[in-house]
Structures are given as C-alpha cells and as structure tokens.
Amino acid sequence: MKRELLLEAYRQMRLIREFEDRIHINNAKGEVPGFIHLSAGQEASAVGICMHLTDDDYISSTHRGHGHSLAKGCDVIAMMDEIYAKKTGLCGGKGGSMHMADISKGMIGANGIVGGGVPLAAGAALKCKVLGNDRVSVAFFGDGALNEGATMETMNLAKVLNLPMIFAMEDNGYGEATPSTWAIGGNVLERAGGFGLSTHRINGHDFYEVYEAFGKIVEEVRSGRGPAFMHISVYRYYGHFEGDSSTYRPEGEADRIRNERDCLMLFRNHPVTGQILSAGELDQIDAEIIDLLDKAIEHAEGAPAPTEADLTTDVYVTY
Ligand SMILES: Cc1ncc(C[n+]2csc(CCOP(=O)(O)OP(=O)(O)O)c2C)c(N)n1
Numbered sequence: 001m002k003r004e005l006l007l008e009a010y011r012q013m014r015l016i017r018e019f020e021d022r023i024h025i026n027n028a029k030g031e032v033p034g035f036i037h038l039s040a041g042q043e044a045s046a047v048g049i050c051m052h053l054t055d056d057d058y059i060s061s062t063h064r065g066h067g068h069s070l071a072k073g074c075d076v077i078a079m080m081d082e083i084y085a086k087k088t089g090l091c092g093g094k095g096g097s098m099h100m101a102d103i104s105k106g107m108i109g110a111n112g113i114v115g116g117g118v119p120l121a122a123g124a125a126l127k128c129k130v131l132g133n134d135r136v137s138v139a140f141f142g143d144g145a146l147n148e149g150a151t152m153e154t155m156n157l158a159k160v161l162n163l164p165m166i167f168a169m170e171d172n173g174y175g176e177a178t179p180s181t182w183a184i185g186g187n188v189l190e191r192a193g194g195f196g197l198s199t200h201r202i203n204g205h206d207f208y209e210v211y212e213a214f215g216k217i218v219e220e221v222r223s224g225r226g227p228a229f230m231h232i233s234v235y236r237y238y239g240h241f242e243g244d245s246s247t248y249r250p251e252g253e254a255d256r257i258r259n260e261r262d263c264l265m266l267f268r269n270h271p272v273t274g275q276i277l278s279a280g281e282l283d284q285i286d287a288e289i290i291d292l293l294d295k296a297i298e299h300a301e302g303a304p305a306p307t308e309a310d311l312t313t314d315v316y317v318t319y
C-alpha cells in the first residue's frame with residue numbers, strides 16, 4: 001500500500017471513531033434525537049472494504065450504519081445534520097441515524113429492518129449484471145441478520161443469478177443481547193458454502209487483513225465468478241443502542257477487547273505502518289478529525305429543521 005492510501009485508511013477509521021464518540025457524548029446529554037446504534041470498534045471492516053469500491057459500486061447497510069456510510073464517502077456534515085434531524089441533512093432530516101442513504105455515492109441505504117438491506121443489495125447487483133459492467137454490490141449485515149430468512153433466500157438467489165455481490169457479515173458477538181455463538185446453529189462458512197458462495201473468514205480488527213482479503217475477493221467477483229461471503233469478526237464498544245446498560249456482556253469484556261484488539265491501535269502499532277508513516281503524521285490526522293467533528297456538531301446544532309411543506313416532498317421517487 002502506498003503512503004497516501006495508508007494515511008487515507010487511518011483518516012477514515014479515525015473519522016468514524018470520532019463521529020461515533022461525539023454522538024455517544026451528545027446523546028447522553030439529551031442533544032441527539034431519535035434512536036442511535038453506534039459502530040465504534042468495527043471501523044476496519046467498513047474501511048478495509050469500502051476503500052476498494054468506487055461511487056459506482058453499491059453498498060447496503062444496517063441499523064448500525066454510520067461507519068459504512070462514512071467509509072463509502074457520504075458527507076460528514078450532511079450526515080451529522082441528518083442525525084440531528086435537520087433540513088440540511090443527507091436525507092433532508094427525514095431519515096435520521098437508521099435511514100442514511102446517498103445514491104450518488106452508491107450508498108443505497110441503512111436499514112432498520114434486520115436483514116432488510118441484504119435483498120436490496122442483490123437488486124443493485126442484478127442491475128450491475130444486466131448492464132454488463134464490472135460493478136459490484138456489498139451487503140453489510142450482522143450476525144443476527146444471518147438467521148433472517150431474507151438473508152438466506154438472497155444467498156440462494158445470488159448464486160442462482162450469479163450476481164456480482166459480496167455478503168459482508170459483521171459478527172460483533174451479539175444480536176441485541178443474544179450472543180452470536182448461542183444464536184447461530186452450525187458453522188457459518190459451511191452454511192454460506194452450502195448455498196454455493198465462496199467463503200472467507202476474516203479478522204475484522206485488523207485493517208490490513210480486511211483490505212488484503214477483500215481486494216482479492218472483489219477482483220474475483222468483478223470478473224464474474226459469482227457471489228462471495230465474508231465472516232468478519234468485530235466487536236462493538238458501546239451498547240446495542242445508546243442507553244443500553246449492556247448487562248448481558250461479561251464485566252470488562254468491552255475494555256479488554258479495546259485494549260487488546262482495537263483496530264486503530266493495531267494499525268498504529270503495525271510494523272508496516274511504523275516503517276512508512278510517523279506517529280506525528282497520525283497525530284496530525286487525529287487533530288484534523290477533531291476539528292472536523294467540532295464543525296459538524298456546530299453545523300448540526302445551528303441548522304434549520306425541516307418545514308411543514310417538506311412533509312409532502314420525497315414521498316414518491318421517479319425512476
Ligand atoms: C426483522 C427485524 N427483527 C427484529 C428487529 C429488532 N432488532 C433490531 S437490531 C436487532 C439485532 C441485530 O443484530 P445483528 O444483526 O447482529 O446486528 P448488530 O446490532 O449486532 O449490529 C434486532 C433483533 C428488527 N429491527 N427487525
């Protein structure tokens with residue numbers, strides 16, 4: 001990886017972390033409307049994948065979609081405005097945290113329906129196939145969503161139609177309060193393999209591992225070799241939703257994983273990073289991101305709310 005790419009990877013991961021941390025703090029102060037799910041801890045998965053995608057490739061996301069949206073290039077200020085339910089938000093302030101979308105960036109939607117984004121991504125993949133281009137579609141979904149019928153139906157359909165699609169399952173250990181080790185019957189990769197997908201197990205704490213593995217996978221999928229499935233191990237630092245007391249997690253688990261496997265820490269300490277980038281350069285990025293988030297929060301706080309007349313716009317879309 002070139003220096004510029006490494007700096008960009010760190011910048012993206014750091015941006016997502018700061019974005020999530022700020023929302024966590026401001027939500028606790030009662031300043032953030034709506035229902036919030038944060039993905040802090042899972043950054044390397046979103047960034048390691050999206051760095052291989054262009055605006056013409058598609059992703060669908062989940063209720064925990066801030067990181068995916070930022071990694072796919074959605075505007076930071078507009079996203080914060082959206083979360084604050086402002087007219088200047090990415091979706092006019094009508095979607096909020098769980099319904100972030102920007103078609104111009106190939107981000108076809110976060111989704112409050114668990115598993116709902118998976119068939120959506122298959123539709124986008126079908127478009128790529130029909131048009132005969134080399135674009136791909138990635139469905140990000142969780143360990144809980146793996147057990148949804150829609151997800152399994154889509155795995156079958158993706159194989160039957162030979163879609164240019166990647167199933168990126170982010171196993172963060174829990175679906176709400178239920179451990180994924182309890183809820184998933186059998187072996188995940190064998191299940192996906194049974195549908196005929198190529199299968200890959202990936203340590204999602206390690207940016208380099210995600211980036212390298214997905215680079216090979218996406219090349220195969222672009223060349224028409226059919227759909228792929230990734231089981232990506234990650235961990236969410238905050239609760240399932242903001243306000244969750246996380247009593248279902250063993251005490252100290254989140255702190256332990258943060259200390260041992262944090263993706264930003266691993267990136268900074270990696271021998272490759274150490275050889276190519278200096279700590280000072282990364283500190284400089286940290287400072288820039290803090291400034292950017294100061295601006296985003298200030299903008300969101302000062303932005304106007306949607307008006308009554310806005311209620312009747314965006315109801316129907318003409319395709
Ligand atoms: C179809 C459906 N069933 C149940 C819910 C309630 N629900 C919201 S998030 C969630 C857990 C999802 O777990 P996972 O897919 O692992 O994603 P994570 O929250 O861990 O990112 C559930 C059950 C829902 N939103 N939609």
Ligand SMILES: [Mg+2]
Nearest residue numbers: 142143174175
């Ligand atoms: Mg989960």
